[in-house]
Amino acid sequence: MGVCFIGERNFENFLLEYLEPQPGNFVSIEDKKVMGRHKGWFLFTIGQRARLAGLKDAWFVVDKDVSTGDVFVAPSRDHPALYRDLLRTNRVHWIAEEPPAELVREKMMECHFRFRHQMALVPCVLTLNQDGSVWVTLVKPARAITPGQFAVFYKGDECLGSGKILRMGPSVYILQQGKNREESPKKEEVDKIEPAT
Structure with a gap:
């Protein structure tokens, strides 16, 4: 049965009636900082708001790593x-x-x-x-x-x-991160540049 037919009830509680909790971390996609904990990666879908305790600003789910249980989040509804x-x-x-x-x-x-x-x-x-x-x-x-x-x-x-x-x-x-790395010279390359005489 489609999940949309469960009616008016708490989605997280409904799923946890059938699935064992698998605690993991909310991790910032930008700096890899742990932003909080969750009860299971399967409770989240890409694009939904992640309710992070103690933060007034909205963060959104952008990716999940099933192997580690990490749910990656970003600080904007329209984050790239x-x-x-x-x-x-x-x-x-x-x-x-x-x-x-x-x-x-x-x-x-x-x-x-x-x-x-x-x-x-x-x-x-x-x-x-x-x-x-x-x-x-x-x-x-x-x-x-x-x-x-x-x-x-x-x-x-x-x-x-x-x-x-x-x-x-x-x-x-x-893709933007890769492009930025390509455009900025590596430290070793900067060190090799000889000053003009």
């Missing part, structure tokens, strides 16, 4: 760590039973995508993999894409099909 423009699905279920002819022929196809009900459609490019899964490259990054949700594809008003999101590309924040 919440935005991604690349994801991979499992084998897509096509409504017409076969992938669109253009996608089969070209191995790539422009269309639109959404992963939440009533979300605005986002232009994207699908790349078909041999196993029937697709890579989805968004024209602009979308907020809070989460593994386990379904990517649904449209061409005009026609729903083409859907696939479960399995993997995501790096966040805008991670």
Whole structure:
């Protein structure tokens, strides 16, 4: 049964009736500082507000590490760590039973995508993999894409099909960090620069 049908009750308490607590840390994505403790990574979804004791400012869940139990948080609802423009699905279920002819022929196809009900459609490019899964490259990054949700594809008003999101590309924040490292010279490189004579 879908979790949305549990009715008016505390979601955390409901889940903890069925799952053993697995305590872990809330960790800042920016400086890796431990911001607090939680009762289980499975209680949080990407994009939701993390209620951190003693902090008046809102922090939001941006990622989870199941192996350590860490839930990574950022200090803004629109932090770049919440935005991604690349994801991979499992084998897509096509409504017409076969992938669109253009996608089969070209191995790539422009269309639109959404992963939440009533979300605005986002232009994207699908790349078909041999196993029937697709890579989805968004024209602009979308907020809070989460593994386990379904990517649904449209061409005009026609729903083409859907696939479960399995993997995501790096966040805008991670890409910015990599770019900043590339642009700033390493200490060893600075040390090698000889002063002009």
